[in-house]
Amino acid sequence: xxxxxxRSGEADDDAMNSAVSTLDTELLAxxxxxxxxxxxxxxxxxxxxxxxxxxxNLGHREDALDAVQDAMLRLxxxxxxxxxxxxxxxxxxxxRRRIVDLQRRRKVRSIVVGWLGGRDEDGEDLPAWExxxxxxxxxxxxxxxxxxxxxxxxxxxxxxxxxxxxxxxxLEGLDVAETAQAMGCSEGSVKTHLSRALxxxxxxxxxxx
Amino acid sequence: MNAPDxxxxxxxxxxxxxxxRQLDPATAxxxxxxxxxxxxxxxGSSLAQRLLQLLxxxxxxxxxxxxxLMLSSPVQGPTGGTGAGLSPVTEADGELPPDAAAADPAxxxxxxxxxxxxxxxxxxxxx
Numbered sequence: 001x002x003x004x005x006x007r008s009g010e011a012d013d014d015a016m017n018s019a020v021s022t023l024d025t026e027l028l029a030x031x032x033x034x035x036x037x038x039x040x041x042x043x044x045x046x047x048x049x050x051x052x053x054x055x056x057n058l059g060h061r062e063d064a065l066d067a068v069q070d071a072m073l074r075l076x077x078x079x080x081x082x083x084x085x086x087x088x089x090x091x092x093x094x095x096r097r098r099i100v101d102l103q104r105r106r107k108v109r110s111i112v113v114g115w116l117g118g119r120d121e122d123g124e125d126l127p128a129w130e131x132x133x134x135x136x137x138x139x140x141x142x143x144x145x146x147x148x149x150x151x152x153x154x155x156x157x158x159x160x161x162x163x164x165x166x167x168x169x170x171l172e173g174l175d176v177a178e179t180a181q182a183m184g185c186s187e188g189s190v191k192t193h194l195s196r197a198l199x200x201x202x203x204x205x206x207x208x209x
Numbered sequence: 210m211n212a213p214d215x216x217x218x219x220x221x222x223x224x225x226x227x228x229x230r231q232l233d234p235a236t237a238x239x240x241x242x243x244x245x246x247x248x249x250x251x252x253g254s255s256l257a258q259r260l261l262q263l264l265x266x267x268x269x270x271x272x273x274x275x276x277x278l279m280l281s282s283p284v285q286g287p288t289g290g291t292g293a294g295l296s297p298v299t300e301a302d303g304e305l306p307p308d309a310a311a312a313d314p315a316x317x318x319x320x321x322x323x324x325x326x327x328x329x330x331x332x333x334x335x336x
Contacts, residue, residue, distance in 0.1 A: 040244065040245075040248050043244045043247065043248070044241075044244060047240045047241075047244055048229040048230070048232050048237065049225070051229070051232065051236065051240055052225060052229045052232075053225075061236065065236070065239055065243070068240065068243065069243035069246075069247070072244055072247040073246075073247045073250065075247075076247045076248055077250075147220070147224055148224045148225075148227075148228055151221055151224055151225075166221075170218045170221055170222060171221060171222055171225040173222065198217065198218070201217060201221075202217060205217060208217055208220055
């Protein structure tokens with residue numbers, strides 16, 4: 001019985017992952033990922049998407065900018081000599097770790113603020129002294145801003161690893177191996193996390209159907 | 210089981226890419242500046258590294274050469290000896306009176322004899 005259940009779960013994972021692969025193939029036809037000619041060209045190609053990804057994870061513009069800037073610096077400093085084909089998973093891996101670092105740091109600050117008697121706006125987000133984000137909102141210039149906001153809210157509710165798998169694999173379009181490298185886990189884990197993330201998102205984004 | 214509809218994935222990716230394209234100019238400018246700083250910083254540091262790679266062996270060679278020079282030709286006193294027995298005060302300044310502690314005590318005991326010797330020596334030379 002359990003083995004039947006496990007087999008059906010694996011079949012679901014495979015089906016979901018094959019759907020993402022189909023999407024990759026279709027999108028790759030219109031948006032071929034060329035090998036960058038230089039580090040500058042590579043960073044110019046990914047910087048805006050990296051910012052959006054960091055912003056989706058951190059929910060704060062300045063923190064997102066810091067994370068992207070730091071990821072750029074580290075990639076250039078430590079991996080410039082690597083072949084350009086390897087820059088993509090390396091960059092997203094560095095950014096992912098930077099995001100996790102910032103989230104942890106923020107959590108510690110929140111705990112300290114809690115001890116000191118301060119309160120966050122919504123439980124565990126920004127501490128009391130955090131300056132308000134006065135820059136233009138991420139959705140102001142977006143045509144389909146409500147849909148993006150819905151998606152961002154749903155993605156934010158995902159557990160960390162599922163969110164990472166969804167963002168890297170579906171949003172950024174990394175293949176399974178690259179996603180596994182960026183996440184520091186096996187390809188099988190990527191497939192499992194992604195399958196669960198897609199199930200949750202389908203439940204939360206019913207209106208999209 | 211049929212493959213699930215990939216509408217969600219497609220829509221999510223489209224929105225994400227559109228959001229990246231529609232980034233406000235201020236943020237885009239800051240990202241550009243960050244990229245240039247990262248790339249130029251790396252250029253600067255690699256130049257510094259190359260300079261360091263060149264200067265480090267040159268500096269090491271100079272230090273070794275200096276040490277070898279010092280070992281092969283130790284400093285010699287004005288009389289040609291090693292100068293080890295001379296006190297630094299008498300070497301440095303001959304105008305100063307001799308240090309009582311460093312001088313030979315026999316010199317003071319036989320001061321009259323040395324005076325007589327000097328006088329006789331002068332008179333013999335004048336003859």
